[in-house]
Amino acid sequence: MITLGTASAAPGEMDVGRLEVGESRDGGSVGLPVAVINGASSGKTLYMQAASDGDELNGVGVIQRVVPQLDPADISGAILVVGIVNYHAFQVAQHRNPIDDTKMNRAYPGDERGTSSERIAAATFAAARDADLIVDLHQGSTSRMIDEVRVRCGRHHRMHAKCLRLAKTFGCGYVLDQKGPDGQLARAGPDAGIPTIDPELGGCVGWDEESIEKGVRGVHNVLRGYDFLDGDVELKAQTRARGFDQYGSPVGGLVRFKRDLGERVSAGDVVFEVTNVFGTLKARVTADHDGIFWRARRLPQVASGEYVCSVGIDLDTY
Ligand SMILES: [Zn+2]
Numbered sequence: 001m002i003t004l005g006t007a008s009a010a011p012g013e014m015d016v017g018r019l020e021v022g023e024s025r026d027g028g029s030v031g032l033p034v035a036v037i038n039g040a041s042s043g044k045t046l047y048m049q050a051a052s053d054g055d056e057l058n059g060v061g062v063i064q065r066v067v068p069q070l071d072p073a074d075i076s077g078a079i080l081v082v083g084i085v086n087y088h089a090f091q092v093a094q095h096r097n098p099i100d101d102t103k104m105n106r107a108y109p110g111d112e113r114g115t116s117s118e119r120i121a122a123a124t125f126a127a128a129r130d131a132d133l134i135v136d137l138h139q140g141s142t143s144r145m146i147d148e149v150r151v152r153c154g155r156h157h158r159m160h161a162k163c164l165r166l167a168k169t170f171g172c173g174y175v176l177d178q179k180g181p182d183g184q185l186a187r188a189g190p191d192a193g194i195p196t197i198d199p200e201l202g203g204c205v206g207w208d209e210e211s212i213e214k215g216v217r218g219v220h221n222v223l224r225g226y227d228f229l230d231g232d233v234e235l236k237a238q239t240r241a242r243g244f245d246q247y248g249s250p251v252g253g254l255v256r257f258k259r260d261l262g263e264r265v266s267a268g269d270v271v272f273e274v275t276n277v278f279g280t281l282k283a284r285v286t287a288d289h290d291g292i293f294w295r296a297r298r299l300p301q302v303a304s305g306e307y308v309c310s311v312g313i314d315l316d317t318y
Pocket residue numbers: 052053056105138139141
């Protein structure tokens with residue numbers, strides 16, 4: 001029997017339920033929606049979660065599609081799923097947990113007697129730390145961003161090669177390999193000896209069909225690549241960035257991009273222009289280094305100093 005919260009499944013069964021993480025302001029219990037898929041044969045355990053940031057819904061779209069596609073009779077091993085992690089933020093379609101104004105992905109591994117976010121992190125990490133692999137589905141919030149997979153443990157970590165392998169198996173085509181800030185699940189997982197990736201499935205308001213489909217394919221690749229399901233995965237070379245150049249606007253006005261997401265940028269190329277409302281050019285911003293146009297703000301209007309876009313740099317393939 002495998003149990004996660006109130007979901008409990010014998011070999012060859014699946015179940016859904018709730019993982020209790022405390023109480024809401026009205027005194028009712030708060031339970032995250034969870035699923036347990038217990039394969040008919042033994043094997044590894046995959047832990048997967050979505051909506052750690054409450055406005056990042058593509059991962060919820062992935063889980064909503066993948067779970068009905070899985071038949072426990074065909075699976076070796078177990079899959080543990082938390083469908084919505086940042087319960088309070090999801091309710092109000094915000095990025096951060098409004099109870100403590102914290103980003104959930106800075107709260108791992110959590111504290112069961114801590115803040116609201118730390119308690120949710122602790123409850124979900126308690127499930128994740130029993131797994132052999134962790135997939136934490138994110139996206140570039142509501143910005144526009146390429147589909148990529150992040151490895152956040154840092155290149156000197158003992159789990160680095162295994163995390164890179166998991167990212168390659170997921171196979172979005174792009175990988176960001178850069179040590180992340182403290183409190184990320186993609187840091188806490190490897191620290192507990194578990195290969196962990198943070199797929200970043202585009203960026204949008206609501207759902208993006210293409211990004212969700214890439215996520216669905218990525219999860220199936222992981223299931224086949226780690227023997228949960230029969231079949232092979234053709235591992236394809238991934239374009240890897242080891243960091244970002246982030247660009248802000250030198251002036252206020254309206255941004256006009258000169259590159260599309262995923263396009264190559266050479267040092268000195270114009271990345272974006274800023275005009276006034278009447279179309280007169282105010283500034284032209286050029287790339288500091290070669291790279292790939294990775295992420296861009298959605299709204300055209302900017303103040304001086306405001307974030308405009310990111311270029312992935314220090315590139316190679318692996
Ligand atoms: Zn996120």
